[in-house]
Amino acid sequence: MGTANGAIEETMTLFEGADEAYSAPRRRRRGLSRVVPTVIALLLVAAGAWGVVSFQRLVDQYTVWTFTPSAATESIADGSRMTAEGRFLFFASKPAVEPAALFDSSCASEQEGSGILGCYLPTGRTIHLFDVTDDRLAGLEDVVGAHEMLHAAWDRMNTLDRQQLIPELEAAASRLAGNADFTSRMAYYAKAEPGERDNELHSIIGTEVASIGPALEAHYAQYFTDRAAVVALHEKSDAVFTDLQARSAALSTAMAALKAEIDTEYAAYSSGYEGLNADVLAFNARTDWTSNAEIGRATRSLEARRAALDAQYADVVAKHNEYNADHAALTSLTDQTNELYKGLNLQPALPSK
Template sequence: MTDFEPAPLPEQKVRARPGFGRILLASLGIILVVALGGAGAWVLTHQQRVSDQFVVWQYEPTATIAAYAERSTMTGEGRFLFYASRPSIESTESFDTHCASDIEDVGILGCYVHGDRKIFLFNVTDDRLDGLEEVVAAHEMLHAAWDRMSDTDHAAISPLLEAEASARAGDPAFVKTMEYYAKAEPGERLNELHSIVGTEFADISPELESHYATFFGERQALVQLHLTSDAVFTERQVAISNIVDQTTTLKSSIDADYISYNSGYDSLNADITSFNLQADEGGYFTQREFDDRREELVIRQADLDTLYTSIAERVTQYDGLVAQLDDLNAEVTELNQSINIRPRTEGDS
């Protein structure tokens, strides 16, 4: 077998097509410039978004902060705005330096500081208020969202918010809340409505529901957290109101019957004295007359004793209700302190 070795091929010269490389590079250059030019325009018109992005990249949420975002069902956009506001959980002393209020009987649990675009959250540690912190975090995040909305967006959504407010004009709690904001934050009605409606109202217009879907994946779950935590207070308020009504009614009946009892016994004692004198002097001509008069006095005494027993029973009931009221008031005091409402001291006006 003969080994076969192929003959070498002649050397080939590669000939570039005139101008092809230059045209391609030039085209790429144009595309690059156009792309950068578009990004530059976007950056110029979305400077806050770019600034927020840098903040989010640098912000490291704690496990608790991340859990707030998760449990409140924040979407990617909601979480972005939340983290862009660098939320921090503060103790009473440090929190009050950022979010203090001089209005009596108001608990401040969170605030969005517009100048710094930062969220501060009060550290609620009472297990009975489970879910409250998540609602507050969501409320403040919506302030961040409102802060970044355009005037056109505000104008479009404002009538929808006012419609929801009008529908709840008969709700005393809502009316009181809005009265507080009118006093504490004049000019921020729509801003506050935007946060309240989104986190507390279950039934809202489809247009608003669509708007809030940008920020929450399951808004109804968030509203349920609000309802559950709010019920801790409303249930005790209802219980206290019922007890106060019962004690007021009891006290009124006790006082009235005690007056009747005392005057009745005064009259009875006077009649007994008169009966005894008449009996001693032989004033009754027959045994039947004596017995009838005596029986009348005995019946009156028995009736008064029955009335006294009733009074005593109601006093015991009253004292028991007062003890329940004291316990409830103690609970409310604890709950108030846990939501940053401190008891008034001597000298407070």
Template sequence: MFRLRNLVSVVVFVGLVAGGSWLVLNRQLVLDHIRVWQYQPSQDIATLADRATMTNKAKFSFYLAQPRLENATQFNHDCRRIEQASPIVGCYSHAKETIHIYNVRNAELDGIKEVTAAHEMLHVAWSRYSAEQRRRLGELLEAAYTKVKTKKLEERMAYYERAQPGTRANELHSILGTEFADLGSELEAHYAEYFSNRAALLKLHAQYNEKFTSAEAEADALAASLARRKREIEQLTASYHARINAYNQDVAAFNQRATTGGFQTQAEFQTERNRLSQRGLALRREQQTIQGKVDAYNTDVEKLNALGRKIDQLNQSLDSQKAVK
């Protein structure tokens, strides 16, 4: 019995040593589990995670950062804007390891909070990757970026280079994963660990993003049309003024001839009078045509102004600083 008890003690001691070693090697993981266990998400936060189709792995990273949905005043306090002209709707504070999401209330932008939550969650996930994981993901992300990049995405990445140098791979990891499809089989498999239905998440992004892109595209097309039509109206107006001046001079000359006996016969007088009358009618029709173009132009100017106001309203919906002014 004595020998058996000693054997049991040795086994227990070895187990404790092994367990202690595991705790040392996985200290961060243990602390993360404790932090998640202590966090109780609100119904709003839980709904964001569900609508973003976050898997349990993703929810672990999300809840690890104790996400908060905040009004403008609190959000402005927690999230520092780097460039005043570039509003933000979410941030991950590395120092406090917390996620902050601006509570955008514009119903037209439904889905933006979910996509923002997913974006910031991927920042948390990135913070726990090893150097080798980041290196490999960086290669895949750059390859995918080359494939899907747009002018707006290039401008966005240039902003991060200015505002947050050294974060390119981290930002690409969050942007591509929540906004772009067809990233390659290895990246798609990687993101499948975080989203049970990434296509649904991308659809949320496309729906609210389309509100901006469609209004901007319509405004751009209308502005180009107005510029072309303005030049046309100016040319028509200049030509009309030249012809009306010539007409007025001919009328004056006709009247001078009529009062000084310049016409040899009544028939000659009537012929010249009819010719001037037809020119006058043609000029009136020309003036009416130009006025119709001017009226249509002014109508579309008002339409462009309305589109501008709509775009401003959409942008202001995302601007937490303007919300408190």
């Protein structure tokens, strides 16, 4: 057999001494399931001197090694443009995309009338995501997955890192103070998750706010290769609701104005016909006509008033039909909105009829 220095050694082959019986050589192997935990255990013991953060990192590494992502969660990691670090934290949280019944048991909302699309549970350090199936909301799961991944990142930050980020997060939040949706949302979190304001800001600002300043951009660059793409996905899905809400609001305003016109015009029509009927009765009761010409003039005046009132009534009917058509359109928009609410794990916010 050749050695490293090229010398020749005398060896015995397997078949030497063939006149003696021999047993087949035993293959020595050990199951990977026993080797990996042993290695990890040794690593964790060695990590004791590194502190808690490093210990958690090794726990996360073991989780990532032993976790098999689903196609759905792989797609979310790709779609949200996660960096290697972002993917690491995401898969260390064992993300699961779940149908409504299972998701509601994992992430029950504590606020009546509210609905959520994802949650990060710090006790088990797991991420649960609602299975959004409405095609109009394509990309929303990616945003929610990114949002929850940032919760996992926050959970693993030390106090110093958080304290350095909080002023930047609060500065970004102050620029959103005039946004009613943002204000309402933060009020919800204050009730549902007291004490978690900056944790939520960290996820919301990172995935939904376009302009955040260089310090926060540098921070989020650890987790996203293209944060702007994530924000664009948020804006795209949000625009579906914004458009429906704007159209519904415009239609409701137009219907209110039209109804006011109908009510006013119909009141005038009713009053006019009451006056016409009274005048017709008076016309029929008169006996002091001086000539047929006078009767003709009075008759033509009454008929002209009747014709004008009939035209006014026809206009009221046309506007009423227009109002009904608008009502049908508004009902359709409401149904569409409620379907989207259903796709967002929310109960309908508006009546469909």
